[in-house]
Amino acid sequence: DERKRREKAMKIPFDVKILTSGASLLEQEKDSALLKLSKDGAGIVLPWDVMKNERYFMFQIETLEEHCDAFNVYVYGKDDEPTMTIRFGILPQITTQICLDKEWFKAGVLFPEALPGELKIVCHGGRIVPEEITRIEMKTIPVFHDITVRISNMALTDTYPEDVKLLDVKLVDSLGQNKRKEWSGKTKDIESLKSILEKQVKDGEQGYPFENWSKWGGWKNKKLAKGTGFFTKYKADGKWWIADPDGYAFFSAGPDCVNVPVDCRVDGIEKWLDWLPDEKQQAYAEMFSPDRVFKDRKRNAKMFSYAGANLYRVFGEDWYQIWKKMMAGQLMQMGMNTLGNWSDQRLFENTPIPYVTSLPEFPETEKKIFRDFPDVLSDEYKENAKNNAKALAARKDDPMMIGYFLRNEPSWAFVDNLVLADEVLYNPERTVCKEKLIVALKEKYQTVEALNTAWNTKFTDFDDLYQPIRDASAKSEAAKEDQKTFSKEMLRAYVEIPSKACREVDPNHMILGMRWAWISDPDLATGWENFDVFSINCYAVDPTEAISHVVELGVDGEDVGFHLRGRDVLELERLDGVGEEAAGGLEHGVRVADEIDELRIGEHLHQFAHTARVGRILTEELRAARVPQRNLDKLHKRFFEHAKFLGRDVVEEQILVGILLHVAREEPEVVVRVGHHVGQGE
Numbered sequence: 187d188e189r190k191r192r193e194k195a196m197k198i199p200f201d202v203k204i205l206t207s208g209a210s211l212l213e214q215e216k217d218s219a220l221l222k223l224s225k226d227g228a229g230i231v232l233p234w235d236v237m238k239n240e241r242y243f244m245f246q247i248e249t250l251e252e253h254c255d256a257f258n259v260y261v262y263g264k265d266d267e268p269t270m271t272i273r274f275g276i277l278p279q280i281t282t283q284i285c286l287d288k289e290w291f292k293a294g295v296l297f298p299e300a301l302p303g304e305l306k307i308v309c310h311g312g313r314i315v316p317e318e319i320t321r322i323e324m325k326t327i328p329v330f331h332d333i334t335v336r337i338s339n340m341a342l343t344d345t346y347p348e349d350v351k352l353l354d355v356k357l358v359d360s361l362g363q364n365k366r367k368e369w370s371g372k373t374k375d376i377e378s379l380k381s382i383l384e385k386q387v388k389d390g391e392q393g394y395p396f397e398n399w400s401k402w403g404g405w406k407n408k409k410l411a412k413g414t415g416f417f418t419k420y421k422a423d424g425k426w427w428i429a430d431p432d433g434y435a436f437f438s439a440g441p442d443c444v445n446v447p448v449d450c451r452v453d454g455i456e457k458w459l460d461w462l463p464d465e466k467q468q469a470y471a472e473m474f475s476p477d478r479v480f481k482d483r484k485r486n487a488k489m490f491s492y493a494g495a496n497l498y499r500v501f502g503e504d505w506y507q508i509w510k511k512m513m514a515g516q517l518m519q520m521g522m523n524t525l526g527n528w529s530d531q532r533l534f535e536n537t538p539i540p541y542v543t544s545l546p547e548f549p550e551t552e553k554k555i556f557r558d559f560p561d562v563l564s565d566e567y568k569e570n571a572k573n574n575a576k577a578l579a580a581r582k583d584d585p586m587m588i589g590y591f592l593r594n595e596p597s598w599a600f601v602d603n604l605v606l607a608d609e610v611l612y613n614p615e616r617t618v619c620k621e622k623l624i625v626a627l628k629e630k631y632q633t634v635e636a637l638n639t640a641w642n643t644k645f646t647d648f649d650d651l652y653q654p655i656r657d658a659s660a661k662s663e664a665a666k667e668d669q670k671t672f673s674k675e676m677l678r679a680y681v682e683i684p685s686k687a688c689r690e691v692d693p694n695h696m697i698l699g700m701r702w703a704w705i706s707d708p709d710l711a712t713g714w715e716n717f718d719v720f721s722i723n724c725y726a727v728d729p730t731e732a733i734s735h736v737v738e739l740g741v742d743g744e745d746v747g748f749h750l751r752g753r754d755v756l757e758l759e760r761l762d763g764v765g766e767e768a769a770g771g772l773e774h775g776v777r778v779a780d781e782i783d784e785l786r787i788g789e790h791l792h793q794f795a796h797t798a799r800v801g802r803i804l805t806e807e808l809r810a811a812r813v814p815q816r817n818l819d820k821l822h823k824r825f826f827e828h829a830k831f832l833g834r835d836v837v838e839e840q841i842l843v844g845i846l847l848h849v850a851r852e853e854p855e856v857v858v859r860v861g862h863h864v865g866q867g868e
Contacts, residue, residue, distance in 0.1 A: 195341035196240060204230045206323055218338030225332050229257065229325035232286075233340075238316055240342035243286040250334040252278050252367075254305065260323045261291060261314055269314040273327070275305030277357070279366075281336075283350045291316070296557060296597035299483045302350050302454030312601050346484065352457060360461035362450070362492030380500045387508060390515020393538075394523075402540055402586075403523025404434030416694045417540065417588040419718050430540075431585045438542075438588060440517065440524030444533065446494045446509060448475045453488040462490060470495060514539060527591060527701075540586050542698060546577045548593040549684055553617050555676075556609035559598040562679040564618035568687075575687040582692040589696030592684055595703040595723060602706045606676050607669040611655040623672050624651050630668070640664035674712050681713030704732065711739040 200219045202211050208228030212220040223229060237243055249255040256275040260268035272290060276282040282303050290298055293313035300307050326333060359365040361373055373379045398406045402417075410420045413433030420429040430436040456462060463470040475489040497505040514537050517525075525533060525541035534541050549570035551560040560567050581587050598604065610619045627648065631637040634645050642662040645651065659669035685697055699721035702710055714720050724732055 195244065195343035195345070196236075198233055198236070198340035198342065200337070200340065204233070206231060206325060212334070217340075218336055220334065220336050223326050223333050223335060225329050227258075227325045227328045229323060230337065232259070232322040232324055234319055234322045237288070237322075237342060241288050241344050242346065243288075243340075243342055244347065245284055245340040246281050246338045247276060247284055248281045248336045249276060249278055250336065254278055255329070255333060255335070256305075256327045258325055258327055259286060260325065261311075261319060262321050262323075263314050263318045264320065268311065269318075270309065270311035272307065272309050274300070274307045277303070277305065280353055280355075280357075281338075283347060285347055288316070291319075293601065294557065296600055299485070301347065302485075303352050310600060312604070348484070350454070352455065354457060356460050357458040358460060361496055365460060376496075376499050379496060383497070383500050383512070386516060387512045390512050390519055392515070392519060394518045394521070396521065399523075400430055400432055400434045401538070402430035402432065402434070402436065404430035404432065404436040406434050408435040409433055410435055416585055417696065419696060428588070436523070438524045438540075440522040440526050440539070442526035442528055444513060444517070444525045444529035446491060446497065446506070446530070448473065448489045448491040448494065450490045450492055451487050452490045453485060463495065469498060473498070510537065524588065527594070534581070534584070534586065540588050542588045542590065543581070544591045545574060545593065545684070545688065547574045549574050553615045555598075555606060555613060555617060555619055556604070557598040558596055559606065559609070559676075559680070561617045561619055562676050562683065563622050567679070568683055571684040571687040572690075575684065575691045578688055578692040578695075582694055587695055589698045589718065590688075590692075591698045591701050591721065592681075592688070594701040596700065599706050599710060600703060604707060605659045605666075605669050605673055607672040608657055608659050610672075610676075611651060611658045614654050616652060619676060620652065624648055626672060627651070627668065641668075670709070674709055677709055677712040682716050685713075685716035705735055705739070708739050711736070714740075 197217070200214060200217075202214075205211065205221070206228050208224030208226055209230065210222045212222055214220070221230075232243060247257075254275055254277055256273060259272040259274075261270040261272070263269045270291060270293065272286065274284065276284075280303065283301050284304065285301055287298065289295075290309050291314050293309065293311065296309055298307045298309060326335075356365050361376075361379065363372065373382065394403065400406050410422055410427055410429045411433040413429065413431055415431050417431060417436065418429050420427050420433075428436040428438060452459065452462060463473070465471060465474040473491045473494045494505070497509050501508045510533060514533075517539060523540060525537070525539050527542055527544055529541060529543075531543070533539075534543075549560060549567055550558070551562075551564055551566045551570065553561050555561060578590065598606075607623060610617065610623055613620070627637060631640065634648055634650075637643065637648070638645055640662060641658075641664060643665075659666040681700070688697060696718035697716065698719045699717045701721045701723050703723055704725070705711070705722065711720075720736060722732060722736065
């Protein structure tokens with residue numbers, strides 16, 4: 187059990203010497219310390235000198251604040267900047283068990299498994315081997331005020347914690363709301379919820395509030411072309427536009443995930459919930475997802491939908507049809523003309539709002555180069571690309587479809603300045619990419635002696651390249667040039683092969699790109715000409731710099747699209763719990779730039795509905811939304827009213843959208859602004 191496991195662990199006593207700058211000790215007991223941490227980020231230095239033998243570093247942590255907090259674990263090598271950064275989040279005023287695994291230092295996993303009660307873990311950066319580590323620090327991310335945390339029971343062990351004991355407390359009420367807080371507009375019971383939802387149904391019956399809109403949501407004041415019967419790109423007066431099927435200028439605006447999500451992970455945290463129905467009850471069976479089995483994870487995931495359960499308890503068996511009508515009315519009244527990615531596909535056939543979607547499955551191969559990067563030069567990759575593209579056939583003639591994304595945020599691309607060819611040579615697998623790289627080097631250098639001279643190596647034969655070689659591009663300038671050249675060949679194949687396969691099946695719709703998390707290396711622009719829209723998920727408050735960066739890389743012939751996402755760990759209770767009283771603290775991350783940018787052709791916000799109070803999917807993060815399905819508090823009322831008031835406007839013949847939801851970072855108030863901003867396109 188937990189007690190015996192701890193007895194086997196090597197306990198680490200707390201020493202004030204491990205505090206970083208900005209951290210101070212408030213009080214100390216036998217196995218715990220209460221710390222005050224600076225708003226600029228502060229914490230402790232982990233005892234790496236004694237961490238080298240055991241696999242896991244364990245500790246418990248609690249923030250005494252009323253909001254979630256996030257922490258970064260910085261792993262340093264010889265450079266001033268950390269080689270790897272591991273981020274995790276915790277819920278407020280809950281003692282949370284944390285387990286840091288030294289296997290993560292190999293950079294083979296982007297999102298490690300979190301323990302019950304812990305929020306999302308993300309591993310950023312490249313691999314680092316133990317002998318290269320000089321120090322490890324754990325600090326809070328910068329926040330709007332100093333915070334108080336308690337750290338206790340630090341220990342080293344080789345035993346993974348299978349049985350985590352959670353605090354015996356109720357965090358979520360029967361409606362899925364934060365049970366610990368009260369706020370103006372909080373839904374008290376099902377009857378109150380019924381009144382709110384019935385009003386939303388009635389208010390959403392009027393359709394788009396703009397007379398000069400086409401039935402597709404295009405702007406009838408600007409006719410770009412005759413119209414092709416499908417959404418398409420069109421260049422007029424030096425600017426790229428989206429044209430609707432009738433040829434009118436179209437600015438794509440809308441939220442992602444327009445659905446009734448089954449994404450509240452409940453396995454392991456049932457004791458925190460006031461109410462959870464029996465999944466065998468017929469009425470609630472569809473509110474649960476089957477247990478999700480994740481490769482290399484110790485727990486299967488069980489999901490529940492509070493949104494679906496609430497809608498059923500209000501509207502009965504017809505809840506879905508009523509929700510569908512209510513949802514469409516809300517979006518249209520807000521001037522939103524697009525169902526963003528990951529929306530319920532049942533809406534596509536019978537909702538009068540255009541949509542975007544994704545290729546259901548991006549081609550993979552059995553052998554990987556690094557993380558999820560396939561063996562792209564293999565015949566297997568080509569065949570899988572052709573097979574996966576067949577899924578587009580069902581919607582290839584649908585004029586309501588704007589276009590489709592090939593995939594979302596490849597995890598391999600989260601490593602800045604990754605040289606893929608280096609990963610080919612480091613990976614012990616005998617991949618097709620490795621075979622072709624070695625052939626290319628043989629053709630260029632002819633002899634191993636010439637290769638050694640250029641690369642500053644001591645290979646005895648070209649076959650030595652089949653053995654794992656780390657950081658080959660760092661051996662010489664010639665090696666760097668060779669490896670970067672081959673990496674671009676791999677990247678082009680990665681993009682071009684599935685793009686061409688999809689065009690063969692569906693020549694009617696636009697390819698909306700890969701939705702890169704960010705441009706972690708300039709070479710990610712390779713193959714952009716295969717897309718109609720170059721898309722990025724933008725996590726910055728102001729995306730202007732990211733847009734400029736893409737343009738500088740030469741992506742200047744097509745539309746540049748951006749998808750806005752919030753910070754990974756949002757303090758949801760501030761947005762959805764207290765209205766205007768104390769919402770300061772974190773940017774919501776949906777602000778658009780003040781400048782007019784001629785390359786942007788739309789804006790999709792993440793996401794439509796609130797995530798669960800205890801995190802979504804993998805207990806990974808909290809996100810606030812455009813449309814609250816539990817209650818419509820002051821914040822969301824203001825957002826609705828201003829969005830509906832502005833809708834669309836025209837400034838210097840640009841289609842502009844003026845929706846801005848911004849949580850002040852320095853002052854404890856909510857600011858909801860409406861202005862003229864070019865939206866960010868997917």
